[in-house]
Amino acid sequence: MSVEIRIKNRLARVELLERNDNLLKIKVDEMIYHVDLMHTTGGTFSILEGGRSWNIELIPKQEPRKYTAYTYYETYDVEVIDAEARYLLNRGGGGPATGEKSIRSPMPGKVVKILVREGDAVTHGQTAIILSAMKMESEYKAPFDGKVHKVHVGEGDIVEGNQPLIEFEA
Template sequence: MPIDVKLDDRIAKVKVLNQNENLLEIMVDDRVYLVDLMHNDEGTFSILENNRSHNITLVPSTKKKAYTAYTLYDTFDLEVIDAEARYIRNRGDGVMVQSEKKITAPMPGKIVKVLVEAGQEVAKGQTAVIISAMKMESEYKAALDGVVKKVNVKAGDTVDSNQVLIEID
């Protein structure tokens, strides 16, 4: 399953295609890399790719799954955005994160209740949909005042991560 990795302001889709011990075939966006990845010390990694050596140290941030990445010449803010991280981020205040005009599922789940319909006016903070995931029900709210443009789900539907549930104008 691919994950998103945010490196400063860039978000890349990363997927491990094949792994044999420390030899990995990974896809970053649409490009495939063959790498030899060694975890040396706590937070320190050595990466061999195309006969080039890269050393990186990851220092955990105060946010879960966020790090400061140090290389020989550069420093980057790095965040792993997997299904769990999306869920935690969206669960924090119940307001959409990815786009103010779209409510998306942070992880696979089941629609418990849809509280809005197309053409309905909604207020910022108004609950629009309730999703059951990981044995918990979560409310997802409008991030802005507007009118519901489209409702893509109904109660009982099973949804995937990042699936657009409701669109708001």
């Protein structure tokens, strides 16, 4: 299972590699961590990693997948971007406010049609690619007005979940 987590301007890809009760092996971007994670009370978690200890309280916000995280001295706004969130973001075109500069596949599927080429000018919400997954075709749109920087796939390609498909630049 893999998700992206946004804290401030940092977007990290987090993948659960192994789990044995409270002991987790996770990959954050390219780094592997062995973590002892315990849910203590309410939204509070105790985390042990590399001889260090943290207590973190997660408070859900009104919007789905968004939290406020409280540590000893800091407060962070946290957003979890899972397959469903990526799907919704790509379907609607994320926009510059989200910081998204690419379209990624929300789940495994097949590229049906690519409607843009590298160097093409695009407008926010313009359909850029069509994917087929779970016997449904879905259109994915440019996240902002700009230019196609890179197309990573071709028509007929099989894609994995969270795979970059098209990158854009302002």
